[in-house]
Amino acid sequence: xxxGYYFIVAAIMFSIGxxxxxxxxxxxxxxxxxxxxxxxxxxTLAGAARMWGNADGQVFVFFVxxxxxAEVVVGLALIVNVFFRRGTLDIDAPNLLRG
Amino acid sequence: xxFLAQAGADGAATASALPEQILFWVMAVIGIGAGLAxxxxxxxxxxxxxxxxxxxxxxxxxxxxxxxxxxxxxxxVYAGAIMILFLFVIMLLGVDRDDLLVEIRPAHxxxxxxxxxxxxxxxxxxFVGAMTSEESRCGxxxxxxxxxxxxxxxxxxxxxxxxxxxxxxxxRRLFTRYTWPFEISALLLVVATIGAIVLGRRRDPADxxxxxxxxxxxxxxxxxxxxxxxxxxxxxx
Numbered sequence: 001x002x003x004g005y006y007f008i009v010a011a012i013m014f015s016i017g018x019x020x021x022x023x024x025x026x027x028x029x030x031x032x033x034x035x036x037x038x039x040x041x042x043x044t045l046a047g048a049a050r051m052w053g054n055a056d057g058q059v060f061v062f063f064v065x066x067x068x069x070a071e072v073v074v075g076l077a078l079i080v081n082v083f084f085r086r087g088t089l090d091i092d093a094p095n096l097l098r099g
Numbered sequence: 100x101x102f103l104a105q106a107g108a109d110g111a112a113t114a115s116a117l118p119e120q121i122l123f124w125v126m127a128v129i130g131i132g133a134g135l136a137x138x139x140x141x142x143x144x145x146x147x148x149x150x151x152x153x154x155x156x157x158x159x160x161x162x163x164x165x166x167x168x169x170x171x172x173x174x175x176v177y178a179g180a181i182m183i184l185f186l187f188v189i190m191l192l193g194v195d196r197d198d199l200l201v202e203i204r205p206a207h208x209x210x211x212x213x214x215x216x217x218x219x220x221x222x223x224x225x226f227v228g229a230m231t232s233e234e235s236r237c238g239x240x241x242x243x244x245x246x247x248x249x250x251x252x253x254x255x256x257x258x259x260x261x262x263x264x265x266x267x268x269x270x271r272r273l274f275t276r277y278t279w280p281f282e283i284s285a286l287l288l289v290v291a292t293i294g295a296i297v298l299g300r301r302r303d304p305a306d307x308x309x310x311x312x313x314x315x316x317x318x319x320x321x322x323x324x325x326x327x328x329x330x331x332x333x334x335x336x
Contacts, residue, residue, distance in 0.1 A: 001119045001123045001237075002230060002236055002252070003230055004229070004231035005231060007230065008219075008227075009130065009160070011221075011226075012131055012134075013130060013153070013157075015218045016131070016137075016138055016215065018211070019211040019212060020137070022207065022210065022214065023203050023208055023211045024203075026143065028143055028189060028194075029138075029146055032137060032150050032185060033137075033138065035150065035177070035181065036134055036137065036150065039173075043157055043160060043161070046160075046161055050164045050165055050166070050252065050253075050255050051237070051250075052253055054253075054258075055272050058168075058269050059269060059272045059273060059277050062273065063284060065172060065177070066284045066288065067284070068177075068181070069176055069291075070288055070291035072184055073291045073292070073294075073295045076184055077294065077295045077298035077299045078298060080188060080298075080299065081298055083192050
């Protein structure tokens with residue numbers, strides 16, 4: 001398979017995730033869309049690693065997975081806290097910081 | 100794909116692009132379809148399951164990209180651990196219907212679709228031609244000579260041969276050149292674990308009341324315009 005097709009598929013997945021972040025208001029779905037974007041970037045990195053014959057891209061994918069795991073743990077704990085305090089998952093609702 | 104490439108190398112004359120092509124198109128369609136379904140579904144549990152399908156499709160695409168270790172890690176970490184965490188939180192909060200989806204303004208939908216289309220168009224514009232021609236095939240199928248307007252794909256065959264497979268390839272990098280980031284990532288995981296424990300600590304309502312009685316100024320709890328039904332119930336707080 002010519003390597004460019006992998007990049008195009010990754011770009012389509014990234015745009016789906018980005019559109020989801022822009023239109024959805026539920027915090028959990030928003031978070032899942034961010035995961036989708038991270039995964040599409042991972043796919044691009046793995047494709048680039050194969051394209052240039054250099055495994056550094058795969059190492060980066062590894063680190064991105066580690067950081068994503070940490071991010072999900074802390075982010076979901078925050079979402080649970082916000083839900084228990086405010087009773088909603090609507091990301092437009094928490095406006096305590098609005099000036 | 101590692102084992103497909105090896106099968107091709109055994110009978111060098113029979114090296115064929117067909118298995119990888121079938122695999123790629125099937126998994127690309129499944130992955131993109133699952134992504135679209137995840138974004139557009141109203142039931143959050145269904146969206147999470149669609150995301151699992153998407154992760155599995157991406158894992159198979161990793162296999163096709165000669166990164167089989169990453170494919171396995173993708174399944175274990177993403178489709179296993181992270182999605183279980185998502186589903187656990189969804190079930191814990193008891194919000195399996197997203198009624199916020201119907202309140203989206205049409206302008207938002209159009210704007211988001213436009214941004215997505217711009218990104219896809221930019222990537223198609225930059226990749227089609229230079230990297231999608233037959234000359235950008237990888238590994239055993241790569242052509243001997245490549246014209247100036249297309250970019251060749253080197254492939255990881257030589258590297259995999261040198262380093263005893265995909266795990267050795269990644270491990271040699273990880274424990275030589277990238278040792279310092281690797282150790283920092285261990286620290287990051289510890290910090291994330293501690294953060295999750297601190298954030299997820301359950302506050303006892305009685306303790307909270309006693310602490311508030313001792314403090315001279317009680318901290319404000321939520322805005323006054325919040326309806327009573329939106330207040331957290333005693334069982335869940």
